[in-house]
Amino acid sequence: MNYQHAFHAGNHADVLKHVALLALCDALLAKPAPVFALDTHAGAGLYHLQADAAQRTGEASGGIGRLQRGLHPAIDRYLGAVADCGAMHGADAYPGSPWLLAHALRAQDRIACCELQPGPLDTLKAALGGDARVAIHGRDGYGAMKALLPPKPGGAAFNRGLVLVDPPYEAQLAEFDAAFAALRDGLQRWPQGMFALWYPVKTRRALARMQRSAAAMPAKSLLQVELLVRADDSPLRMNGSGLLVWNAPWRFDDTMRQATKALVQPLADGPGGGSIVQWLRSPA
Numbered sequence: 001m002n003y004q005h006a007f008h009a010g011n012h013a014d015v016l017k018h019v020a021l022l023a024l025c026d027a028l029l030a031k032p033a034p035v036f037a038l039d040t041h042a043g044a045g046l047y048h049l050q051a052d053a054a055q056r057t058g059e060a061s062g063g064i065g066r067l068q069r070g071l072h073p074a075i076d077r078y079l080g081a082v083a084d085c086g087a088m089h090g091a092d093a094y095p096g097s098p099w100l101l102a103h104a105l106r107a108q109d110r111i112a113c114c115e116l117q118p119g120p121l122d123t124l125k126a127a128l129g130g131d132a133r134v135a136i137h138g139r140d141g142y143g144a145m146k147a148l149l150p151p152k153p154g155g156a157a158f159n160r161g162l163v164l165v166d167p168p169y170e171a172q173l174a175e176f177d178a179a180f181a182a183l184r185d186g187l188q189r190w191p192q193g194m195f196a197l198w199y200p201v202k203t204r205r206a207l208a209r210m211q212r213s214a215a216a217m218p219a220k221s222l223l224q225v226e227l228l229v230r231a232d233d234s235p236l237r238m239n240g241s242g243l244l245v246w247n248a249p250w251r252f253d254d255t256m257r258q259a260t261k262a263l264v265q266p267l268a269d270g271p272g273g274g275s276i277v278q279w280l281r282s283p284a
């Protein structure tokens with residue numbers, strides 16, 4: 001495995017994923033019942049945008065670097081969390097999904113993070129290992145959906161929560177087969193959970209089969225949320241990204257429809273940018 005998220009932290013795909021992740025957390029926090037979050041492909045948890053890796057690609061300057069407050073409340077919420085991360089870890093700090101989960105969730109909530117590579121795993125342990133709510137596993141995140149769901153950290157059952165699946169797609173489209181097999185299992189084990197799978201968009205044509213498979217999963221609903229920064233017609237680069245969200249919470253579709261529309265203008269590179277928020281399976 002070669003993928004290092006440090007080269008991509010804060011890019012347009014992270015912006016979409018992290019705005020959506022915080023919106024899902026906020027929906028869960030509307031009730032006092034404890035929440036469980038599983039981050040199957042956690043990464044390092046904390047990045048520095050002035051570090052060599054991020055500077056070499058400059059991707060953050062096409063993502064978080066283009067945003068300002070006032071575009072939409074969900075984007076302000078994300079920018080507020082990034083600012084809090086900067087206040088704690090230095091002005092160039094950028095939070096990974098485990099950090100955002102730990103920041104958003106409460107004392108009664110629990111978080112499990114899986115990361116396979118030793119380097120990011122060490123950074124993740126240094127960033128969040130001291131937080132008693134967070135369990136860090138150096139194991140395969142797909143297998144964790146079998147081992148850790150339904151969630152019973154500390155012996156207590158959790159009815160509410162989410163699973164974020166954010167693989168590196170080194171296997172290209174074949175990654176969907178592995179992700180869907182694990183997600184099917186996870187949805188059967190924990191039908192109350194919300195499950196979100198991030199994916200890159202290169203060409204629209206390549207995504208048709210995976211959308212059909214996604215809609216056939218055992219869940220009440222499936223929402224597709226995409227942000228395109230260019231036309232989705234070239235296999236050579238990431239032209240946008242999306243999230244498939246099974247069992248999305250009430251009004252999450254409205255929030256993401258407005259938030260992604262507000263992200264298009266600042267993040268698009270020329271014509272062809274846009275957003276898609278649609279139900280691939282409507283809630284009953």
Ligand SMILES: C[S@@+](CC[C@H](N)C(=O)[O-])C[C@H]1O[C@@H](n2cnc3c(N)ncnc32)[C@H](O)[C@@H]1O
Pocket residue numbers: 001003004005017040041042043044045095096097098114115116117120139140141142166167168
């Ligand atoms: C896209 S990055 C994660 C970024 C993170 N979710 C965030 O938003 O900040 C994907 C991570 O998954 C790790 N990884 C790859 N295959 C894995 C697997 N089977 N199980 C757990 N982690 C894996 C990689 O080492 C990499 O750090």
